[in-house]
Amino acid sequence: MPRPTKQSPERGDARTRLLEGARDVIRRKGFAATSVDDLCQSAGVTKGAFFYHFNTKDALGVAVANFWAETTSALFASAPYHEPDDPLDRVLAYLDFRKGLIDGETFEYTCLVGTMTQEVHDSAPAIRDACAASIFGHAATLETDIEAARKQHNIDADWTAESLARHTQAVLQGGFILAKATGDPDLARESVDHLIRYVRGLFGVGPNTSETNYEKSS
Amino acid sequence: MPRPTKQSPERGDARTRLLEGARDVIRRKGFAATSVDDLCQSAGVTKGAFFYHFNTKDALGVAVANFWAETTSALFASAPYHEPDDPLDRVLAYLDFRKGLIDGETFEYTCLVGTMTQEVHDSAPAIRDACAASIFGHAATLETDIEAARKQHNIDADWTAESLARHTQAVLQGGFILAKATGDPDLARESVDHLIRYVRGLFGVGPNTSETNYEKSS
DNA sequence: TCCGAAACATACCATACGGTTGGTATGTAG
DNA sequence: CTACATACCAACCGTATGGTATGTTTCGGA
Incomplete structure (x- = not known):
């Protein structure tokens, strides 16, 4: 107790x-x-x-990685990007939501498990595995919508939903590194913009459909 | 001496x-x-x-970041991806070259300055700045080809060559993190594949043009 | 051949580090 | 009220760490 x-x-x-x-x-x-x-x-x-x-x-280290997995999955589960009926709109809304989270001080929006993975991947397997579970567990929640979008829009893709879901996480992680290098969150948002453009291109939709804008109003 | x-x-x-x-x-x-x-x-x-x-x-830390900048810029300067006449082919050849570098043990292909940036961005500004100079200095060499490709192919883009060059580095850095999380370089190569597909899409070229394949033959 | 500086090696120091020990206050079940 | 487990505190320990002080080797130049 x-x-x-x-x-x-x-x-x-x-x-x-x-x-x-x-x-x-x-x-x-x-x-x-x-x-x-x-x-x-x-x-x-x-x-x-x-x-x-x-x-x-x-x-x-293991406990805080699991703590991170629990708290972030709760945040994403209750986030409004699940609302659209079209799964593609949900994916795009997710990316917009992620972009909106990138704000404030660096330590406020960067990814704990991404940071720890970099450090301990070769020396602390237990921590690394907990971090990996957090990253890929989150990616799996996205994979569902991507796969549904792929079927609904009849996309004959040479990529898998799994790989695209992982790619979104890679772009976010990489954006965080550039943001840390300069202290400027714009560099992370910039990469998310490229990712959004990429996903739109994969599904053949133009630059402006009508998903809700979840960016912070600051 | x-x-x-x-x-x-x-x-x-x-x-x-x-x-x-x-x-x-x-x-x-x-x-x-x-x-x-x-x-x-x-x-x-x-x-x-x-x-x-x-x-x-x-x-x-500062010295090794500068050492990294010097050695990698020498590697890239002498790499064969500069050969094509079409600047777009040079960009695509660059990405293929980068993909081919991702092989072997994790510590052999991951980025030193990306790793150090993550760790010291808030506590050692001198190291962070040296790392940032290496990352963005390299991105600048790519920006030239991207901008030339944009003009040559008459792309009326809503993105800048600078941002796309930075995005390529973000994707690579993010791919390294996923690779570290699992020990599998395929996850990094997978993100590069998505990036290549993105760049092809931006320039409206299909999945198979005839650039040289620079992947290791292992 | 001698000299002095560059380029190392050896021995050592103060501190900060992860971890341990013994103890204490609080809650709870019987 | 007793008995015990939970949850925490304060002090301490051995070692590893970044850094220093000093000795030793190498080598080019006078």
């Missing part, structure tokens, strides 16, 4: 605070450069609490 | 060996997780040699 801490009883239990803090700190500094003390400070707990909930630092 | 070491007199001077070792070790383990001792071991030198050539670990 989680119990609130004396210092901050309103912020939830220590384990959740550690995961939320880790999510943000690791996106700023990376996994290896983030010390256990950093993680404890971001959560407002001591190392005793940390190692009570996680046996090792790597164990937190 | 560089001097060969007793242990390995044939492998060149210590500074170059440190840069070459850093290039490979950092691509495996990441920058933060790579210790100075790791770097010294990979080069077969001691810490005295390391700190004689580089004041700090971060200074090596």
Whole structure:
């Protein structure tokens, strides 16, 4: 049973605070450069609490990757891009939704599991696998709509829905890297625009159909 | 004047060996997780040699990013994809060339400066800027051919050559992440295939023109 | 042949790191 | 009220780390 801490009883239990803090700190500094003390400070707990909930630092890495998978899948499941009847419109609305998420500070919109994958792919298989499950699990949710769109629009494609779904994730991940290189989220949005143009081209639709615009109004 | 070491007199001077070792070790383990001792071991030198050539670990980070920029630009400058007369064929040949480079172990084909950007973008501006210069400097070499192709083929585009050049780098970087997540280079090649299909679509050419195939014959 | 600087190697230091230990407050079941 | 598990805290430990101080080798030039 989680119990609130004396210092901050309103912020939830220590384990959740550690995961939320880790999510943000690791996106700023990376996994290896983030010390256990950093993680404890971001959560407002001591190392005793940390190692009570996680046996090792790597164990937190796995846990925060799973935490990321759960929270993002909940976000996407409740997002409005599922509304259109045409599955192609849902795919395009998804991409527009993703584009709208790219806003604010770098650590706010970049992908935790993409970042961690880069770092630990060769040294921490458990973390890498958890990250991969998050990435490809999300891609699978998109694959459904892509395949439905392919059938509904009678596209005789030389590509698979699976590969296109993965490609969307690759474009997003790559866009994040360019954005990090300059600190400018426009570079990530720019690649999403190219991706949208590509998908439209695959399905033979023009640059302006009538899907809802989900971009932030800022 | 560089001097060969007793242990390995044939492998060149210590500074170059440190840069070459850093290039490979950092691509495996990441920058933060790579210790100075790791770097010294990979080069077969001691810490005295390391700190004689580089004041700090971060200074090596900047140096290895510049080293990467120099060596890769030399590789691409001498690559055969510049041969076609049609600039569009050069662009497509470039993408085919990049696809052919994706082979072997993960650390052999992934991008050093993309990896380092992810890690240090918020904590080591000097390294980040050196990485950004490498990425966007390379993209600029591609931009020339794209712009020439756009004019030659009379494309009235709603995209710029600059943005498309950056997008190619984003796709490659994103493909590397997916490849790292699974250890399978096919995932990176798959995204390049989508990118090639996109570029063909932008210029209205079919799936099979006659550019040379630069893929490795392995 | 001698010298001095460049190019390393060796030994060492202070600190930060991941992890451990012992203890304490709180909740809960009987 | 007892007994015990959960959830956390404070202090500590051994080691690895980035960095330094100093010694040693190599080599071109006077």
